[in-house]
Amino acid sequence: MAATLPVGILMATIALFFCQTTTVICEFPMTLPLERAIPLRNEMKLSELKALDHARHRRLIQSSNDTDFPLEGTYDPYVAGLYYTKVQLGSPPRDFHLQVDTGSDPLWVTCSSCSGCPHKTQLQIKLSSFDPGKSSTYSPVTCSDAICSSEYQTPEAVCSSDNRCTYTFQYADDSASAGYYVSDLIYFATAISNGSSPLIFGCSKELTGNLVKNERGVDGIIGFGQGDISVVSQLSSKGLVPKVFSHCLRGDDQGGGTLVLGEIVEPNIVFTPLIPSWPHYNLDLKGIEVKGQKLAIDSSVFQTLPNQGTVIDSGTTMAYLPEGVYESFLNAVSDAVPVESLAGTYVADGSQCFFTLNSISEVFPNISLNFAGGASMVLKPKDYLVHHMTLNDGETGWCIGIQKMQGSQGFTILGDIVLKDRIIVYDLAGQRIGWADYDCSKSFNVSVKLTSASGSSSVGTSTDWPLIKKRTLAFFVSLICCFLLF
Structure with a gap:
């Protein structure tokens, strides 16, 4: 005679299985909101915008669980705009408004006692600076760290006399950002839980050129390039997010959109x-x-x-x-x-x-x-x-x-x-x-497949579920888990 299990135990076992195998689902999607840098009514000459684009293009020659980030911004070239999003760093977490850039790799923020960093902005945001002494989870990146012997960005990081791993990002329009690398927590919120992870990023002590202009002042830049120091590369190497990101930019007057660490x-x-x-x-x-x-x-x-x-x-x-x-x-x-x-x-x-x-x-x-x-x-x-x-x-x-x-x-x-x-x-x-x-004002489907550094599927990731409707499935699975187990 076949052995039987009480229905309650069987259902609890099934629920536990789903809770374990959908851990990654529950942590995703991770998204960044993009916000409009300058209100739509503030216009800018096309020639001025083209000059900014051309300066950026010179840089192309010189530098030979999915997470959602809501975005604001507009494509309209007659409106002075950049895309920025809000990111939390440190302990306790502090908000930083960062320009989103797929043409560079690192995340850097302005450091306390920064020289030349903007202290005011025409954007509807409050500027912040990173103070390592006020974060309990901060740790320095020293000369012995691998980053100081790796080409994460041109020019490569160098060792300073005080044993700090420093950098200088020089742009062709004569703007520059200089500082030192640090390690601290980055936070990403999801529909049903919060997460954090250590991240290496830059603490800039000096800015020059267009980076100091008050009308476009932000707290730094978050890079989404292919380099090892980019946010998506660092988090994916730890199995926290897929090594893929996506964005959907709205083309209507409202602008904005979403950037997703995931597919x-x-x-x-x-x-x-x-x-x-x-x-x-x-x-x-x-x-x-x-x-x-x-x-x-x-x-x-x-x-x-x-x-x-x-x-x-x-x-x-x-x-x-x-x-x-x-x-x-x-x-x-x-x-x-x-x-x-x-x-x-x-x-x-x-x-x-x-x-x-x-x-x-x-x-x-x-x-x-x-x-x-x-x-x-x-x-x-x-x-x-x-x-x-x-x-x-x-x-x-x-x-x-x-x-x-x-x-x-x-x-x-x-x-x-x-x-x-x-x-x-x-x-x-x-x-x-x-x-x-796609109509970027609508919801979308997101892949939950993660791969480890070796290329195999990560433990706890269900590759049999190729996609989910944004957050909905994770939410209901969590409710079932909590109801049956408790």
């Missing part, structure tokens, strides 16, 4: 491989089509080299093409627009603009960026045009938001104007980038 999963996502051994998110762009017609350009112009290639960069506001490609692109778009649908053309801040009374979706062509592996990113008119003005007679002026790279730089940069209203997945473990059109 947003949608059926329509297409992937293309990352080009290996490059510090940025370089892709293999094969060609460009305008209204189904391929531009007659040599594809070698997109080849990845030290001074050219295609890069996805959420820190760049607009999009950029090399000079030769830009001219062909601009001519193809202009030729595809019916003359009778235009009320005139003009140039604003170096950008080609058009007056029309009709909807831009009826007037302007779709553009297709075709990548290795057969993946295409289709740009509708709203994805490359920027509203510039509206006249009294109802005519609206629209400018092309894809710009020409300056000088001899051969980069193709895909910035926020083309990344908005899309899920973008940065799969560092799989060395690929994926995207899909």
Whole structure:
């Protein structure tokens, strides 16, 4: 006769199993909110914004449990904006507002007694500085630490005379951040629990250049590059988050969005491989089509080299093409627009603009960026045009938001104007980038699969559950666990 178990014990056993195997689910998703740096009503000249983008592009040559972070910001190039989020560090935890940057690796915050650090800002935030003496969990990073002999960032960390591991991040626009590395707790809140982990980050004691401007003053930068010192790399190496992150930037007037330490999963996502051994998110762009017609350009112009290639960069506001490609692109778009649908053309801040009374979706062509592996990113008119003005007679002026790279730089940069209203997945473990059109004001599905440093599934992670509706399943499983066990 088969042995039997009382129903209560059996149900408790099942509940315990689910509680154990869904531990990671309960800790995710971990997200960062992005907040608008400058209110939507505060406008900025397009030429000023382009200058900021170009300074950033020079840096590309120089520096050869999922967690949600709500975001604020706007893609509109006529609004001075950057994306920032709130992060808690130290014990007791303190809030820091940090600019989100996929083009750099480390997290750094302004240190107490910092020279040149902004003390006020036009943003609706309270500035903070990190004081190691006021955190009970702080520990120094000394010269004997591995970071002082590793190239985490250019230039590599160096040992100071007082046995501190120091750094200087020099930017091509003459701004810089200098300080020393520390280790302390970073906190991430989820729907049903809180978590924390030690993290190595920078404590900057001196800032110069654009980093000290009060109108854009924040507490530091949180980098999401591929380097070992980035937040996603450090936390994933401990098995706390997947080695993948995603973002979804809203393209409406409200702006904002979400950045997730984890993989947003949608059926329509297409992937293309990352080009290996490059510090940025370089892709293999094969060609460009305008209204189904391929531009007659040599594809070698997109080849990845030290001074050219295609890069996805959420820190760049607009999009950029090399000079030769830009001219062909601009001519193809202009030729595809019916003359009778235009009320005139003009140039604003170096950008080609058009007056029309009709909807831009009826007037302007779709553009297709075709990548290795057969993946295409289709740009509708709203994805490359920027509203510039509206006249009294109802005519609206629209400018092309894809710009020409300056000088001899051969980069193709895909910035926020083309990344908005899309899920973008940065799969560092799989060395690929994926995207899909999406309404970023809606909820989304998130993968819960974690891999350990060896590449195998982590203990306590259910790989049979490929995705969950954001937080909902973890919440109800926890309720069942608590009800049956207690």
